[in-house]
Amino acid sequence: xxxxxxxxxxxxxxxAVIGASACIGGEKDxxxxxxxxxxxxxxxxxxxxxxxxxxxxxxxxxxxxxxxWSQVYETLVRLDSNLNITPGLAESWETxxxxxxxxxxxxxxxxxxxGTSFNADSVVFSYSNKSYVRQAVLKPIKSVEAxxxxxxxxxxxxxxxxxxxxxxxAWPIMGPGCLDKAGNFVKPIGTGPFKFESQTKDQEIxxxxxxxxxxxxxxxxxxxxxxxxxxxxxxxxFENGELDMIIKVPEYDVKRLEAKKGIQIQRKLSTFxxxxxFNCNKTPFNDTKVRQSVAYAIDTKALVNGVLNDIGKPxxxxxxxxxxxxxxxxxxxxxxxxxxxxxxxxxxxxxxSNGDGILEKDGSPLNCTLLVSKGAWAARHTLMAQVVQExxxxxxxxxxxxxxxxxxxxxxxxxxxFGMILRTGYFVWGPYPKHFFIHHSKSPYSHYYNxxxxxxxxxxxxxxxxxxxxxLYYALQAFVIKEVPAFYLVHEEKVVAxxxxxxxxVITAEDPWLDLSGVYLEKK
Amino acid sequence: MWKYITKRLAMVSVVIAxxxxxxxxxxxxxxxxxxxxxALERYGQDLDASQIESVREAEGLDAPxxxxxxxxxDHLLHLDLGRSIITSDDVLEEILLxxxxxxxxxxxxxxxxxxxxxxxxxxxxxxxxxxxxxxCAFFSLIGIxxxxxxxxxxxxxxxxxxxxxxxxxxxxxxxxxxxxxxTLGISMxxxxxxxxxxxxxxxxxxEYILAARARGFDEYTVVLRHALKNALLPVVTFxxxxxxxxxxxxxxxxxxxxxxxxxxxxxDSIFARDFSMVQGCVLFIAVLFSLSSLAVDILYAVLDPRxxxxxxx
Numbered sequence: 001x002x003x004x005x006x007x008x009x010x011x012x013x014x015x016a017v018i019g020a021s022a023c024i025g026g027e028k029d030x031x032x033x034x035x036x037x038x039x040x041x042x043x044x045x046x047x048x049x050x051x052x053x054x055x056x057x058x059x060x061x062x063x064x065x066x067x068x069w070s071q072v073y074e075t076l077v078r079l080d081s082n083l084n085i086t087p088g089l090a091e092s093w094e095t096x097x098x099x100x101x102x103x104x105x106x107x108x109x110x111x112x113x114x115g116t117s118f119n120a121d122s123v124v125f126s127y128s129n130k131s132y133v134r135q136a137v138l139k140p141i142k143s144v145e146a147x148x149x150x151x152x153x154x155x156x157x158x159x160x161x162x163x164x165x166x167x168x169x170a171w172p173i174m175g176p177g178c179l180d181k182a183g184n185f186v187k188p189i190g191t192g193p194f195k196f197e198s199q200t201k202d203q204e205i206x207x208x209x210x211x212x213x214x215x216x217x218x219x220x221x222x223x224x225x226x227x228x229x230x231x232x233x234x235x236x237x238f239e240n241g242e243l244d245m246i247i248k249v250p251e252y253d254v255k256r257l258e259a260k261k262g263i264q265i266q267r268k269l270s271t272f273x274x275x276x277x278f279n280c281n282k283t284p285f286n287d288t289k290v291r292q293s294v295a296y297a298i299d300t301k302a303l304v305n306g307v308l309n310d311i312g313k314p315x316x317x318x319x320x321x322x323x324x325x326x327x328x329x330x331x332x333x334x335x336x337x338x339x340x341x342x343x344x345x346x347x348x349x350x351x352x353s354n355g356d357g358i359l360e361k362d363g364s365p366l367n368c369t370l371l372v373s374k375g376a377w378a379a380r381h382t383l384m385a386q387v388v389q390e391x392x393x394x395x396x397x398x399x400x401x402x403x404x405x406x407x408x409x410x411x412x413x414x415x416x417x418f419g420m421i422l423r424t425g426y427f428v429w430g431p432y433p434k435h436f437f438i439h440h441s442k443s444p445y446s447h448y449y450n451x452x453x454x455x456x457x458x459x460x461x462x463x464x465x466x467x468x469x470x471x472l473y474y475a476l477q478a479f480v481i482k483e484v485p486a487f488y489l490v491h492e493e494k495v496v497a498x499x500x501x502x503x504x505x506v507i508t509a510e511d512p513w514l515d516l517s518g519v520y521l522e523k524k
Numbered sequence: 525m526w527k528y529i530t531k532r533l534a535m536v537s538v539v540i541a542x543x544x545x546x547x548x549x550x551x552x553x554x555x556x557x558x559x560x561x562x563a564l565e566r567y568g569q570d571l572d573a574s575q576i577e578s579v580r581e582a583e584g585l586d587a588p589x590x591x592x593x594x595x596x597x598d599h600l601l602h603l604d605l606g607r608s609i610i611t612s613d614d615v616l617e618e619i620l621l622x623x624x625x626x627x628x629x630x631x632x633x634x635x636x637x638x639x640x641x642x643x644x645x646x647x648x649x650x651x652x653x654x655x656x657x658x659x660c661a662f663f664s665l666i667g668i669x670x671x672x673x674x675x676x677x678x679x680x681x682x683x684x685x686x687x688x689x690x691x692x693x694x695x696x697x698x699x700x701x702x703x704x705x706x707t708l709g710i711s712m713x714x715x716x717x718x719x720x721x722x723x724x725x726x727x728x729x730x731e732y733i734l735a736a737r738a739r740g741f742d743e744y745t746v747v748l749r750h751a752l753k754n755a756l757l758p759v760v761t762f763x764x765x766x767x768x769x770x771x772x773x774x775x776x777x778x779x780x781x782x783x784x785x786x787x788x789x790x791x792d793s794i795f796a797r798d799f800s801m802v803q804g805c806v807l808f809i810a811v812l813f814s815l816s817s818l819a820v821d822i823l824y825a826v827l828d829p830r831x832x833x834x835x836x837x
Contacts, residue, residue, distance in 0.1 A: 053610075053611060054611075135575070136575065201621075201784070202782075202784045202788070202792075203694070203695060203696075203782070203784055226693075226694070227782065228693050228782045229779065229782065229792075230779055230780055230782070232677060232780075233680070233692060233693050233780055233781065233782060236677075236680050236681070236684060236685060236692045237684075237691070237692045237693050239685055240684045240685050240688065240691070240692050242684075242691055242692060242693070242694075405795070406561070407554060407557075407561060407797055410557065410560060410561075411557065414557070444572070444573065
């Protein structure tokens with residue numbers, strides 16, 4: 001080939017490579033390692049998986065939005081890092097008539113981010129009829145009124161432990177300044193340690209320190225929440241120093257990150273528990289003995305050790321995470337006992353009459369479907385489902401796993417075309433009493449109908465005497481262990497990773513609450 | 525030519541009408557009650573049947589599906605793609621907001637793919653049966669075989685975690701564009717390189733190349749002036765088709781790199797069951813794809829005088 005021609009081609013290639021490099025590397029990135037902050041700058045960059053979909057009280061703040069909300073807004077009643085109930089924006093509360101009327105005495109000298117005072121009117125505003133919490137959860141509230149500047153009276157239709165409900169991050173106190181004169185939402189105004197600065201949709205939310213905060217002011221100047229939905233990308237960005245903190249570390253990454261110099265991993269039992277929800281309305285799980293047999297067949301310790309890399313705690317059927325208030329520490333849980341399991345199935349009339357390894361009764365084989373959601377928990381739930389399938393196969397139960405999206409599961413659930421569903425905790429944090437409603441016959445998710453259970457749940461929900469309440473919740477836990485409307489598998493552990501420069505972070509057990517008080521960044 | 529363009533535009537509208545029909549009804553055939561999903565989004569898990577019913581009524585989901593379709597079409601004729609049933613954002617506004625990010629990624633990806641593919645394709649065509657040719661073939665094979673999501677993660681590992689050159693995610697600066705564009709560019713370049721090679725080899729066998737050589741032109745002139753122009757025609761078509769496809773959203777790449785484009789918007793909307801947003805995105809992508817393939821056909825005529833659109837008239 002002609003020498004000149006070769007030279008031209010080579011030049012061409014070189015230009016291509018240079019061109020590509022110029023195109024892709026021409027500008028120094030602001031968020032690349034070390035560039036987003038000056039030295040000693042107190043800007044914390046936190047990775048979250050979903051954007052804040054809503055900032056106002058008329059809609060539900062879902063997913064990771066609540067981690068951000070908990071910096072901007074505060075609740076009347078709080079939970080400490082061990083889920084004990086403590087004063088928040090209310091200093092104290094009382095119920096003169098055993099749970100139908102509640103008086104909240106508010107903290108003084110608290111101001112909203114727009115400089116207006118926090119007072120009884122703002123509580124009335126936050127719990128007005130427009131708020132979704134009134135429409136969805138606190139329907140029994142008849143009225144909310146300001147008795148004076150710092151006392152609010154809630155009147156309910158029936159006795160309820162209202163303070164338990166008011167700890168939830170998703171229904172906090174908002175300033176009336178959130179709205180303009182025409183009643184349109186303008187910007188989030190709360191009393192929290194950080195103020196809203198800006199939001200770039202699906203990319204980032206920037207908060208700055210509230211210098212007028214009533215409590216201990218944050219040591220950080222700014223918190224930037226970066227929205228990165230893909231968990232692997234999030235972990236890689238963290239390892240690359242682009243994020244200072246990730247608040248949901250996947251189980252399979254924990255050990256690898258722990259071994260890395262400078263990275264700190266903090267783990268704490270959360271309030272979430274994975275469970276197998278049975279269709280108690282249809283064969284074979286309409287028989288308590290079959291459900292109990294499943295409970296004896298599944299080795300929840302092996303689930304935690306084998307599938308979850310020792311992240312989490314075996315539940316053995318316990319519905320409440322051990323760190324929750326009213327979780328019975330002496331509850332007798334299940335441990336694997338295949339002989340007992342087989343005996344229970346035999347008692348229920350299931351036997352392998354044709355020798356194919358699958359049990360039969362009245363000519364029908366013992367098989368069922370296990371539905372697993374494609375959602376946020378899919379990675380670990382799919383593996384857990386396989387272990388469950390294997391454990392039940394040993395008994396002679398043929399389980400078919402179906403990994404479906406939420407919509408498909410909801411449809412199959414609606415027409416009761418399923419055997420089991422693998423889910424994770426519903427309505428669980430602190431002492432919030434709603435979880436047991438999932439097996440209540442009024443719940444849209446319930447496929448369990450038992451009057452005694454319903455009565456126990458209703459009684460626990462409408463009791464305010466702590467001792468009595470404790471007895472009722474203990475009774476409910478024992479009921480679930482005995483009757484097994486669902487078999488509780490694993491208490492989830494929350495895992496937060498912080499980078500080498502992050503100091504002073506203490507993990508809390510309450511899942512959507514991110515406590516950044518005391519956090520600061522050391523020189524990078 | 526104008527007649528041809530008019531005819532093609534008419535065909536495009538038929539295709540789009542079909543797309544509206546399929547996208548609208550496909551979403552309704554998908555499992556799950558949209559009213560329940562919207563209610564879950566609005567009110568959280570503490571739902572009861574009356575809330576689901578009130579959402580159904582408020583969103584017009586209680587009307588027959590065909591009726592809902594005609595209402596949607598009516599709005600569409602007024603360029604109104606409706607509002608997101610989850611966030612209440614204007615669908616068209618939301619799509620146009622995401623469009624620049626997608627265009628940026630598409631153009632950069634295409635540019636990189638051409639910068640890599642053309643030299644490789646040309647070199648391997650001219651250096652048949654050599655080590656260089658084998659290397660090029662190997663590169664193409666690897667490029668075709670590696671899935672985008674894996675290539676993306678590999679590039680993040682190399683350029684972000686190991687070499688600390690580029691950030692691993694995000695949008696806004698050229699360096700953030702680097703890795704997603706490289707992922708797209710590399711995966712597209714292997715096919716383009718093979719196409720360039722095959723096309724150039726075919727052209728080099730043509731009689732007019734022999735004639736050019738016989739007239740005493742040097743190899744450089746023969747390749748650049750005579751062969752390359754003709755050989756690049758199928759490459760232009762392919763690049764054009766790729767452009768249409770990419771404008772529709774390089775879904776996986778956008779998801780891995782948290783790139784806020786239309787592809788990611790579409791995926792997020794599908795997961796959220798945001799019917800109006802999904803329909804809007806699909807329609808928008810269909811229009812872009814159809815128009816870009818029309819543009820490619822026109823460009824083809826400009827590049828190749830042998831093609832006369834009059835013959836279609």
